[in-house]
Amino acid sequence: MCDICTAHGGGKKWFEVKRHVEVKFAKEMGFEPWEKDHWQHVHQQYAQLAAQAGDAMADPVMAENVRKMIDNLIFQIHPLNKNVTFTFPQGHGAQVLTRQEIEGVIKLSGEPYLIECLCRKMINNASDRCCIPLGLHGETAEMFPSKQEKVERISVDEAIALIRKFNEQGRVHTLAGTPLPMAMAVCNCEVPNCIALRPRVDMGFNYIIRGHSVAKVDVDKCIGCKECLSRCQFGAITFQNATGRARIDMWKCYGCGLCAETCPEKAIELIDRESLPALKDWW
Amino acid sequence: MKNHYKIKWSNEKCTDAFNCAKCLEVCPEAVFAIYAPNREEGVAPEEYVISPAMQYFCNGCGACLAVCPNDALKIIPKS
Structure with missing residues (x-):
């Protein structure tokens, strides 16, 4: 909470x-x-x-x-x-x-x-x-x-x-x-x-x-289309050339959900901040 | 925290802040703010002033200097 x-x-x-x-x-x-x-x-x-x-x-x-x-x-x-x-x-x-x-x-x-x-x-x-x-x-x-x-x-x-x-x-x-x-x-x-x-x-x-959720990339679904990169206003998303996938820095994520909405493969899910012990006091 | 430049603002030279406000439109770092000090009920356009409120984010690009018709501001590098 x-x-x-x-x-x-x-x-x-x-x-x-x-x-x-x-x-x-x-x-x-x-x-x-x-x-x-x-x-x-x-x-x-x-x-x-x-x-x-x-x-x-x-x-x-x-x-x-x-x-x-x-x-x-x-x-x-x-x-x-x-x-x-x-x-x-x-x-x-x-x-x-x-x-x-x-x-x-x-x-x-x-x-x-x-x-x-x-x-x-x-x-x-x-x-x-x-x-x-x-x-x-x-x-x-x-x-x-x-x-x-x-x-x-x-x-x-x-x-x-x-x-x-x-x-x-x-x-x-x-x-x-x-x-x-x-x-x-x-x-x-x-x-x-x-x-x-x-x-x-x-x-x-x-x-x-910060919001009640944090965004997380599903590595199996992400196709590396880079659609989400321009949506993040907090600089939390970067593209990793080595893996060919988007990476979200969850410490920087504010949980606005803009990246999840735009993903064509539904590869970004919003998970409850409370479910992650490290982030549950990170508001 | 950045903080490399100081903006010296002159309210005497900036005479028509309400209608001009060109520096606000061009600033890439959103440094300036237009507001009316000492406001209680209603406010006339002449009472508005511009303040370099977030001047410690100034990157010294000089876009505001180029558009200001009255030379109301100076950018001074911090030593």
Whole structure:
């Protein structure tokens, strides 16, 4: 079990719990001001924290302390006890999920919205409508700065069709908990222009934790077509000339499942992280 | 961690960040970010500024220098 599931799942995975996607429950817990605050200040937090963290990261001892501080902010404060302080990303984490898991979350929520991705707008000045906030997170998305286009309410079927399209394009699906464990936004990210994946992959901040599965190549089925190589955004897949097969570095794998979807021979299987003793604590 | 270059940014010279933002589009390392500081309710386009937030990933390629119409930035190698 990942830390979020252990703390909030009650035996299930955290994103399979119905109340974690319900607008009613989020409002009862008083998260409406938190959500508005998040939309208003997410840009400032990224730009200012990134600039400050950069100086600290140059020093190895400081870097370790900054990492610990950020882990504490994300995971060790229990957001459901209402002690969330505003204007700081307390309890805002995310997890990489497979397409099937994401579709399950969207069906469970039943209230998807569609907006422009705030990361790509902020970092690339590109208009990219791929962010699918759910429930309360979508309702409050109008609080976002004026660079935002309109917030659109879409149906569950439309949302799932979009997810499949993004999957074909090779985007990593992540589910953001704002705050954890409230499952409130489905992101379709690209490295490096994502404000959460960039700090995770390049700097080691655990804004995004690895998924519940890891990809493994079935050596008997792999024909060495190299289809999967370009799909991995984390540099986990390489082609081995000696054996003529793809090799997946499971320590680097985030479990997004993009390689498994594209394999024409179904030679990549997603196995449960818990079933591998070495990787079961590697999130 | 990379960290070979420092980007010296001038908000005085960068006068129309909201409509220009060309450096964001060309940067291969996604260094820049556009945002509005001190925002509470609503924000005017003039309040947006660009910040070289992830400047320690800068590889010194100079694509931003080539597109900036106002010479608002300098890339300085770290000693």
